[in-house]
Amino acid sequence: xxxxxxxxxxxxxxxxxxxxxxxxxxxxxxxxxxxxxxxxxxxxxxxxxxxxxxxxxxxxxxxxxxxxxxxxxxxxxxxxxxxxxxxxxxxxxxxxxxxxxxxxxxxxxxxxxxxxxxxxxxxxxxxxxxxxxxxxxxxxxxxxxxxxxxxxxxxxxxxxxxxxxxxxxxxxxxxxxxxxxxxxxxxxxxxxxxxxxxxxxxxxxxxxxxxxxxxxxxxxxxxxxxxxxxxxxxxxxxxxxxxxxxxxxxxxxxxxxxxxxxxxxxxxxxxxxxxxxxxxxxxxxxxxxxxxxxxxxxxxxxxxxxxxxxxxxxxxxxxxxxxxxxxxxxxxxxxxxxxxxxxxxxxxxxxxxxxxxxxxxxxxxxxxxxxxxxxxxxxxxxxxxxxxxxxxxxxxxxxxxxx
Amino acid sequence: xxxxxxxxxxxxxxxxxxxxxxxxxxxxxxxxxxxxxxxxxxxxxxxxxxxxxxxxxxxxxxxxxxxxxxxxxxxxxxxxx
Numbered sequence: 001x002x003x004x005x006x007x008x009x010x011x012x013x014x015x016x017x018x019x020x021x022x023x024x025x026x027x028x029x030x031x032x033x034x035x036x037x038x039x040x041x042x043x044x045x046x047x048x049x050x051x052x053x054x055x056x057x058x059x060x061x062x063x064x065x066x067x068x069x070x071x072x073x074x075x076x077x078x079x080x081x082x083x084x085x086x087x088x089x090x091x092x093x094x095x096x097x098x099x100x101x102x103x104x105x106x107x108x109x110x111x112x113x114x115x116x117x118x119x120x121x122x123x124x125x126x127x128x129x130x131x132x133x134x135x136x137x138x139x140x141x142x143x144x145x146x147x148x149x150x151x152x153x154x155x156x157x158x159x160x161x162x163x164x165x166x167x168x169x170x171x172x173x174x175x176x177x178x179x180x181x182x183x184x185x186x187x188x189x190x191x192x193x194x195x196x197x198x199x200x201x202x203x204x205x206x207x208x209x210x211x212x213x214x215x216x217x218x219x220x221x222x223x224x225x226x227x228x229x230x231x232x233x234x235x236x237x238x239x240x241x242x243x244x245x246x247x248x249x250x251x252x253x254x255x256x257x258x259x260x261x262x263x264x265x266x267x268x269x270x271x272x273x274x275x276x277x278x279x280x281x282x283x284x285x286x287x288x289x290x291x292x293x294x295x296x297x298x299x300x301x302x303x304x305x306x307x308x309x310x311x312x313x314x315x316x317x318x319x320x321x322x323x324x325x326x327x328x329x330x331x332x333x334x335x336x337x338x339x340x341x342x343x344x345x346x347x348x349x350x351x352x353x354x355x356x357x358x359x360x361x362x363x364x365x366x367x368x369x370x371x372x373x374x375x376x377x378x379x380x381x382x383x384x385x386x387x388x389x390x391x392x393x394x395x396x397x398x399x400x401x402x403x
Numbered sequence: 404x405x406x407x408x409x410x411x412x413x414x415x416x417x418x419x420x421x422x423x424x425x426x427x428x429x430x431x432x433x434x435x436x437x438x439x440x441x442x443x444x445x446x447x448x449x450x451x452x453x454x455x456x457x458x459x460x461x462x463x464x465x466x467x468x469x470x471x472x473x474x475x476x477x478x479x480x481x482x483x484x
Binding site: 055056057058059060061063064065066067071073085135155156157158191195196197199200340343344348349 | 429
């Protein structure tokens with residue numbers, strides 16, 4: 001097999017440097033995978049000619065499912081017959097991306113048998129990405145994956161595979177069990193995950209604290225970000241210890257507080273928690289001295305997305321604080337109402353954030369029967385979202401009287 | 404008389420068949436049409452969800468993806484040629 005590996009001077013440039021190289025990995029796979037050999041050839045040709053030679057498919061999948069398989073075909077099938085089909089499979093990752101090596105070995109064995117052997121751990125969606133197989137191998141791969149308790153993830157206009165940070169498994173800041181919620185939502189919404197019924201994609205991402213390590217505020221249609229509603233826990237002795245060891249608490253902590261809710265008199269740190277915006281900055285700087293409060297839960301935000309049809313959006317607050325405890329009824333009820341309205345009224349390829357922008361948050365809140373709260377105001381004086389009908393009625397009445 | 408899931412799946416199949424090659428239908432298009440036609444006979448969104456499930460699981464229709472997800476009759480992939 002090694003003799004067949006094409007010369008790839010342009011790709012070879014991507015092997016230089018001390019960082020991992022996907023070219024190096026493809027070359028390793030090419031020692032035993034004909035698909036990887038042809039992939040190198042086509043990729044080098046693409047770099048040479050500055051032309052992409054992939055075609056998108058739209059039909060391939062496994063029986064009963066509408067997502068999880070992304071069809072890819074080579075535009076040069078005669079020259080590179082081994083990658084004439086090169087479909088991607090998205091596999092639902094375990095919450096928090098925890099595996100036994102035994103499980104990973106089994107996934108890799110299945111993929112070497114039925115596909116190119118190339119994987120992407122993990123894709124930007126969070127799934128395990130299995131790169132490159134033929135249409136005839138999709139069902140056998142799926143059947144074998146099911147035997148080892150793996151399932152296909154989401155793609156298309158469906159619920160994308162929910163993902164989360166490692167949460168309470170490894171992180172002391174986790175304000176709720178992100179992995180438990182992710183697993184529960186994944187199991188509860190199997191139908192929505194596998195049977196596309198939405199106007200466009202919908203993503204849940206769960207972060208255990210405001211550090212938001214999975215960047216859910218920028219990447220998820222619904223972000224569930226851990227927070228607390230009581231006071232930051234302070235260990236005054238530990239704060240003084242930081243100061244004694246040379247930390248400039250005034251400039252490194254107090255001056256960097258976005259809410260300006262703290263002060264330092266050289267001996268004691270005072271926090272006005274009523275103004276704290278839970279940004280975590282002070283806690284991150286002095287982790288031994290400060291901790292999130294004890295009354296923990298999450299803020300639910302809605303609407304972020306990367307730019308595709310419209311520009312990028314960040315999530316904005318929907319539920320300022322919710323206790324995140326099984327069976328998660330409050331979150332699920334909200335999700336069901338949002339999906340109901342968006343599915344019925346959303347335009348094709350319109351994300352929920354774009355939908356809210358189009359109809360207005362006031363109308364959307366009316367439709368899902370959620371009361372507006374001040375935390376929903378994204379920017380003072382420029383938020384177009386919340387209107388109070390009684391004011392309209394008064395104004396209209398005054399205008400009529402004047403005329 | 405109340406409709407059965409089979410009957411609604413059959414009606415949806417007819418819609419998909421008639422639209423093939425002319426218009427791509429999304430699951431919600433089928434649902435809205437069925438609720439409009441048979442809403443008075445107890446057909447709601449949940450009922451339509453069952454009918455779509457039956458339609459897909461039987462293999463008579465498939466999900467496709469062309470920018471968004473649609474329900475169509477099974478056909479060969481153009482990009483595969």
